Amino acid sequence: MLKHTNLVIKILIALILGCNFHKNKISSTSYLPHHTSITSLLKKLKLDGHLSFHNIHHASKDFGNRYSFLPAAVLYPKSVSDISNLISYIFQMGPTSPLTIAPRGHGHSLEGQAQAHQGVVINMESLGISQEMHFHIKENTNTPFVDVPAGKLWINILHESLKHGFAPKSWTDYLHLTVGGTLSNAGISGQAFRHGPQINNVYQLQVVTGTGEVVTCTEKQNSDLFYGVLGGLGQFGIITRAHISLEPAPKMVKWMKVLYVDFTTFTKDQEQLISSNSSFDYVEGFVLINQTGLLNNWRSFFKNKDPAQASRFVSEGKTVFCLEIAKYYKQEDMGTIDQVML
Numbered sequence: 001m002l003k004h005t006n007l008v009i010k011i012l013i014a015l016i017l018g019c020n021f022h023k024n025k026i027s028s029t030s031y032l033p034h035h036t037s038i039t040s041l042l043k044k045l046k047l048d049g050h051l052s053f054h055n056i057h058h059a060s061k062d063f064g065n066r067y068s069f070l071p072a073a074v075l076y077p078k079s080v081s082d083i084s085n086l087i088s089y090i091f092q093m094g095p096t097s098p099l100t101i102a103p104r105g106h107g108h109s110l111e112g113q114a115q116a117h118q119g120v121v122i123n124m125e126s127l128g129i130s131q132e133m134h135f136h137i138k139e140n141t142n143t144p145f146v147d148v149p150a151g152k153l154w155i156n157i158l159h160e161s162l163k164h165g166f167a168p169k170s171w172t173d174y175l176h177l178t179v180g181g182t183l184s185n186a187g188i189s190g191q192a193f194r195h196g197p198q199i200n201n202v203y204q205l206q207v208v209t210g211t212g213e214v215v216t217c218t219e220k221q222n223s224d225l226f227y228g229v230l231g232g233l234g235q236f237g238i239i240t241r242a243h244i245s246l247e248p249a250p251k252m253v254k255w256m257k258v259l260y261v262d263f264t265t266f267t268k269d270q271e272q273l274i275s276s277n278s279s280f281d282y283v284e285g286f287v288l289i290n291q292t293g294l295l296n297n298w299r300s301f302f303k304n305k306d307p308a309q310a311s312r313f314v315s316e317g318k319t320v321f322c323l324e325i326a327k328y329y330k331q332e333d334m335g336t337i338d339q340v341m342l
C-alpha cells in the first residue's frame with residue numbers, strides 16, 4: 001500500500017515539476033493565464049520572504065547564455081515553508097495550470113535548466129542566507145557531517161568547515177556553485193575516483209515534493225525520493241537541506257601537473273593512477289586545446305629555470321593532455337613527499 005502511495009506521489013511530482021523540463025518547448029503564451037491574474041493569485045500567498053514581480057530579468061539568464069525565458073515572478077524564500085506554501089498553492093490549481101516552478105542555485109547551468117517561462121523561479125541562495133549550517137563532528141565518529149541549506153555556495157561551506165578542521169570529501173573544481181545545484185547534477189572533481197561524486201557523499205536530504213510536502217529522506221527512509229532528487233535536475237522535488245559527509249582537512253598538499261602530447265600514454269597513466277591502490281588523493285585529467293600562455297599561467301608546472309623541458313609543450317595550435325594529481329601529507333613527511341610523488 002505504502003509502495004503504491006509512493007508511486008502515485010512520484011508520478012504526481014514528475015507531472016508537476018516535469019512541466020519545467022518541457023518549458024523550452026512552450027513557444028506561445030496564449031494558453032497562460034494573463035500575467036496580472038498570475039500576479040494577483042500569487043500575491044495572496046503568506047510568506048516569510050517575498051515574491052518579486054519586477055527587476056527579475058536576471059532569473060531569465062544563466063551561465064550558458066543560450067536560452068532566456070522570463071519568469072512571472074521570483075520567490076526569495078526565508079523559510080522552507082515559503083517554498084512548501086508556494087508549491088502546494090500551485091499544486092492545488094490542478095493539473096491544467098500551466099504555471100511552472102524552477103529552483104535556481106547560482107544559475108551556472110548552460111541550457112536554461114533553472115529558468116521557468118512565465119512561471120516562478122525560486123532563488124535558493126536567499127534560503128542559504130537566512131538559514132545556518134550545523135556541524136556534527138563528534139570525537140571518534142566515522143561519519144562527521146555538516147547540515148547545510150541547499151542554497152549555500154560550496155566555497156562558504158569550505159571556509160566554515162575549515163574552521164572546525166574538516167572539509168567535504170568530494171568537490172567540484174569550481175566552488176561558486178550551490179549545494180542544491182550540484183547535487184541535482186552529480187558534482188565531479190578529482191576526488192570522485194576515491195569517494196564518488198558529491199551525490200555519493202550525502203547522508204540525508206530535506207525535500208519539498210511536488211505537492212508541497214516537506215519530507216526527510218535517506219538511503220533507507222523514503223529512498224525513492226532520495227535517489228530521485230540526487231541527480232534529478234529539480235524534477236522530483238526541491239532540496240532544501242543536505243547532510244554532507246566530511247573528513248579531516250589535510251594540513252599540507254603536494255600538487256603536481258603532468259603534461260602529455262600523446263593521448264594513449266595520458267589515458268594509460270590516468271587509468272593506472274585511479275585503479276591501482278596508489279595513495280594519491282586527487283586525480284583529474286584535462287584536454288587543453290589551442291591554449292596560449294599555457295606555461296606562464298598560475299597553474300604552470302614548469303620552473304623558469306627549465307626552459308628546455310618547457311619548450312616541448314608549446315601548445316599553440318596543438319592539443320595537449322594534462323593530469324593533475326595531489327597528495328595530502330603531514331609535516332613529518334616533508335622530507336619524503338617529493339619521492340612519493342615521483
Ligand SMILES: Cc1cc2nc3c(=O)[nH]c(=O)nc-3n(C[C@H](O)[C@H](O)[C@H](O)COP(=O)(O)OP(=O)(O)OC[C@H]3O[C@@H](n4cnc5c(N)ncnc54)[C@H](O)[C@@H]3O)c2cc1C
Pocket residue numbers: 062063102103104105106107108109110113114115124150151171172173174177178179180181182184185186187188189233234235237238239240
Ligand atoms: C564555470 C563552471 C564550472 C563548473 N565546474 C564543474 C565541476 O568541476 N564539476 C561538476 O560536476 N560540475 C561543474 N559545473 C557544472 C555545475 O555543477 C552545474 O551547472 C550546477 O548545476 C551548477 O550549480 P548552480 O548552483 O549554479 O545550479 P543552477 O544552474 O542554478 O541549477 C542547476 C539545476 O539544478 C536545479 N536546482 C538548483 N537548486 C536546486 C535545489 N535546491 N533542489 C533541486 N534542484 C535544484 C535547477 O532547477 C537546475 O535544473 C561547472 C559549471 C560552470 C559554469
